[in-house]
Each structure stands twice: as C-alpha cells, then as structure tokens.
Amino acid sequence: MLIEGPMNVTIAEPADGAGKILVIAFTADFQALDLAAQGAVFREYLSTLSEGVAASGLDDLNRQGMIIIQQFAEQLLPHIESGELALEESVTVQIRQESQAGALVDLLADQP
DSSP states (O other), rough: OOOOEEEEEEOOOOOSSSEEEEEEEOOHHHSSSHHHHHHHEEEEHHHHHHHHHHOOOOOHHHHHOOOOOOOOHHHHHHHHHTTOOOOSSSSSEEOOOHHHHHHHHHHHHHHO
C-alpha cells in the first residue's frame, strides 16, 4: 500500500537478523517548508493515516502496519512542530516483534 506524505519509510534487515529496521527519511519538499507549514502538513499526514486505518477495504495486516506508522508519526509531531528534529537526517527504528515487522513488510511491499 502506498502511503504518500512528508516522510518516506523503507525497511532494512538488522545485522542480528531479529525483526526489521524502519528507515524514515523526510522528503526534500517537506524539509524546505517553514516550521509552521511543516507542522500543518504533518498534522494533515496524521489525519490521512487515521482515515487509512479506518478504511473498510484495508486488510488486517496492512491496517496493523499503518497503525505502527501512525503511532510513530504521532510521537514525532511535537518534535516537528517545535523544530527540534533534524529533518535532513534519517531516523531508524528497530522493530523486534516478528508480527509487527511482518505487518510493516506487507504494508510497504506494495510501494513503488
């Protein structure tokens, strides 16, 4: 499933082989916005994620993956709004639980 927004999420394999690593990078267009616009765009992104999670045609595995992305994005919002996050740098998150890692792999596998 394609989730378009201010950040691109890819999956990498951890060195120890346990779970997956999410690599989150903010788009250049998002980075170029002023602080107020970044906050507004990111809030809209969260709204879009919420709508996607609530969509009736979404299978359970994709829904679980979207919820994980949504939860992570919710945690980022105050840091984006305050300008304390270096948007030019990638953020990595290791997901150890295989069920969560599988949901993310399935969700992101359909992206071009």
